[in-house]
Amino acid sequence: MSETLSEPLERGNPRAVPDRRLAIEARGLVKRFDGAVAVDGVDISVPEGSIFGILGPNGAGKTTTLRMLLGIIDPDAGERHLLGNPKPYEVARAVGYLPEERGLYSSMKAYEAIAFMGALRGLPLGEGRKRGRLMLEEHGLGHAVEKQIRQLSKGMAQTVQLLGTLVHRPRLVVLDEPFSGLDAINQGKLERLIRRLADEGTTVIFSTHVIAHAERLCEQIAIIAGGKVPFAGGVDEARDRIPAQVRLETRRGDGSWRAALPPDTEHDVKNAETHLWSFDLPETGPEPLLRELIEGQAGILSLSIERAGLHDAFVEIAGEAAARALEADTQAELAA
Numbered sequence: 644m645s646e647t648l649s650e651p652l653e654r655g656n657p658r659a660v661p662d663r664r665l666a667i668e669a670r671g672l673v674k675r676f677d678g679a680v681a682v683d684g685v686d687i688s689v690p691e692g693s694i695f696g697i698l699g700p701n702g703a704g705k706t707t708t709l710r711m712l713l714g715i716i717d718p719d720a721g722e723r724h725l726l727g728n729p730k731p732y733e734v735a736r737a738v739g740y741l742p743e744e745r746g747l748y749s750s751m752k753a754y755e756a757i758a759f760m761g762a763l764r765g766l767p768l769g770e771g772r773k774r775g776r777l778m779l780e781e782h783g784l785g786h787a788v789e790k791q792i793r794q795l796s797k798g799m800a801q802t803v804q805l806l807g808t809l810v811h812r813p814r815l816v817v818l819d820e821p822f823s824g825l826d827a828i829n830q831g832k833l834e835r836l837i838r839r840l841a842d843e844g845t846t847v848i849f850s851t852h853v854i855a856h857a858e859r860l861c862e863q864i865a866i867i868a869g870g871k872v873p874f875a876g877g878v879d880e881a882r883d884r885i886p887a888q889v890r891l892e893t894r895r896g897d898g899s900w901r902a903a904l905p906p907d908t909e910h911d912v913k914n915a916e917t918h919l920w921s922f923d924l925p926e927t928g929p930e931p932l933l934r935e936l937i938e939g940q941a942g943i944l945s946l947s948i949e950r951a952g953l954h955d956a957f958v959e960i961a962g963e964a965a966a967r968a969l970e971a972d973t974q975a976e977l978a979a
């Protein structure tokens with residue numbers, strides 16, 4: 644039986660991993676702005692201790708969804724439990740939130756800014772100052788401890804804000820587009836930090852329009868487009884929506900084994916001795932195929948099975964328009 648931190652929501656939770664508590668459980672979330680639907684019936688289940696990505700283009704409804712989960716705004720319909728509580732603001736002290744709009748008081752010193760953010764989540768200021776100094780040093784910003792925010796680069800200020808999000812040691816960390824505005828080196832550092840948090844048992848949910856971050860980091864994702872979630876589940880499960888591609892080289896061009904290849908197999912002859920075949924891996928998997936090839940003496944020269952990436956899965960699930968929108972967001976960010 645799946646165990647939740649709370650009373651299970653009425654509509655059940657078919658995708659929950661058995662025996663794993665849920666840090667977030669939301670069902671049927673709807674939000675309209677001025678009559679226009681921004682989020683249209685979103686279901687999300689985030690297991691405790693996991694890294695969960697909300698992947699979709701700008702305007703898809705990522706921020707609105709996160710804000711509803713956190714209780715910053717109320718949904719027009721649907722319900723959500725955050726750390727088992729149907730009133731998310733009641734567990735605010737156990738949550739760290741990095742909003743999409745970055746900003747710190749520019750006259751504050753870096754360590755004070757971190758302590759201030761911790762104090763907003765119930766951490767005593769003295770403890771926050773101590774932790775702030777330590778965290779800055781640990782993250783290679785020891786030289787910036789006493790610097791005012793206005794003296795820092797944009798990337799450094801963003802790191803300070805991220806540390807302020809974590810200073811009270813939240814059980815759940817919610818990051819809205821955390822990679823935006825960071826250079827490649829700092830993006831790598833952030834990926835490592837997110838992994839470390841999860842290793843320590845912290846649940847991390849982040850939104851992104853960059854497939855690579857979701858693919859590298861997440862155990863589970865929700866794909867969101869036009870306010871709807873056409874897929875929520877494991878990254879591998881999403882990739883398996885597309886058949887793996889088989890590329891086969893054989894010495895022989897005919898034989899009983901040909902019946903094991905799908906009818907739409909592409910066939911090419913490299914030279915009289917080498918036949919090339921490419922096709923979708925049959926649903927029965929590689930073993931029966933290999934057996935036929937071996938028993939039929941096809942003369943296997945090489946065989947590779949390439950699994951689909953999350954990009955192809957995204958196109959399959961969300962459609963080409965959404966995939967193009969993701970790409971455009973990434974290009975726009977690079978140009979900025």
Ligand SMILES: Nc1ncnc2c1ncn2[C@@H]1O[C@H](COP(=O)(O)OP(=O)(O)OP(=O)(O)O)[C@@H](O)[C@H]1O
Pocket residue numbers: 676677680681699700701702703704705706707708743820
């Ligand atoms: N406060 C608001 N008032 C009116 N419309 C809003 C408001 N907040 C969001 N929207 C609209 O809701 C839709 C979803 O926006 P949302 O910010 O959730 O998307 P997003 O996926 O986070 O994209 P982005 O990364 O660009 O913020 C958009 O059409 C947006 O214009």
